[in-house]
Amino acid sequence: MGDPVAIEQSRAPVMKVLLIEDNPVDALMICSLLDGSAGGRISIECADRLSAGLERLADGSIDAVLLDLSLPDSAGFETLTQVSACAPRLPVVVLTGTDDEAMASRAVRSGAQDYLIKSEMSGSLLVRSLRYARERKQAQEQLRHAQKMESIGTLAGGIAHDFNNMLTGIMGFADLGLLGVAPGSRLHGTFSDIKGLAERAANLTRQLMTFARKQVPARQRIDLNATIAELAKLLARIMGREIELSLALAGDLASVRADLSQIEQVLMNLCLNSRDAMPQGGTLRIETANVTVDDPRWNADLGARPRRFVRMLLSDTGIGMDPTTLARAFDPFFTTKEPGQGTGLGLAVVYGIIQQHEGWIDVSSRPGHGTVFQIFLPVAPEPGDPVQTEALGGGNETILVVEDDDVVAHLMGAVLGPLGYVLQRATDGEEALEILQANPDGVDLVISDIALPWLGSNELVGAIRHRKPGQ
Structure with a gap:
């Protein structure tokens, strides 16, 4: 059996390195060291001036830079600054003839990923440094992006x-x-x-x-059949010719109240998951049906929810999942894909969206027998169905409105005042506590904005409950 490291290296793309070095002896030595140690996985080209190096970097095909700081047309850390400005996403390894820790530290602080002393270089050290520099730069870019x-x-x-x-x-x-x-x-x-x-x-x-990931679902009455049929046009192109997309949509399907964009995201995530499970091709089938659920297996999921549901069923003929993988299918960040090929959030997001919609999702799978996802969403009331509402009442209770925005506070007064309620206003949490402390029994209800200056709503609620547990 071959060396796993060697096999992995043979699969890796060739790293294109630009050496900016004006000393021909040093340049020849570095090229010879890399040729003898990189196993053909690093290609190197040279520039003897900073200007020539910057011109070469401009086309965007270089993967890393080996940089001498003392060049005929530039010297010192200004050289590094110009290279970093020209190619900010490229890893840079600084080369120097001086063993100076202070200079090495400053080079790294100035944007270099590593620092090598020419007299101590070897082929293996150069290769390791270049790979380390690339990994370090990628990690820095990912952190910066996040x-x-x-x-x-x-x-x-x-x-x-x-x-x-x-x-x-x-x-x-x-x-x-x-x-x-x-x-x-x-x-x-x-x-x-x-x-x-x-x-x-x-x-x-x-x-x-x-x-900003702070969106509450914007629900509307939607036809899942129409949503699936529209999305199928896009899915057919994404799936490719090797995968057959089959639809079996109920003709009398009831409507659901859902966030259209989130339901589209659910369908897209599940379909892409099925596509990845069928690398050699296969069939993805999407079905819809009206169902009345009366199965003891779902009692814990249903609770007091209505029993009439629309069911979406997605089944594929892919590789399937073993029991261990199936048990963790909805775990955030769990993935069976190769590193860099998936975040492990696709099914976790699906699960969260369906939970937000007061539905639930079930999955079954066996290795070699594909996977089946069933999604249940509550049926929306028909437009003519009676909706439980309460007539606007009124009272004489005192309401403390904690709101720093004048327009919203004015609106609250315009709505609640004519109903007989007595309103007091505080513009922040500290002022609200002062009002409550001055008259502990004079407020019957507190309505508070979430984002408040000085003392936030969570802290305000905690303080109120501490002072008056029953409020």
């Missing part, structure tokens, strides 16, 4: 929150306006237009919230 996305997500979530506050006021006052004018009147049309435009703006904030 930090950037987290920062953007935080920013997007904050913008969406503030924008939602304004839209809440616009839509709320538009609704109040609609209640106060005659249907069909000019003002009724004006308020309807205002509300419609605000709802379109709210769709933008939902996209921001989805990006």
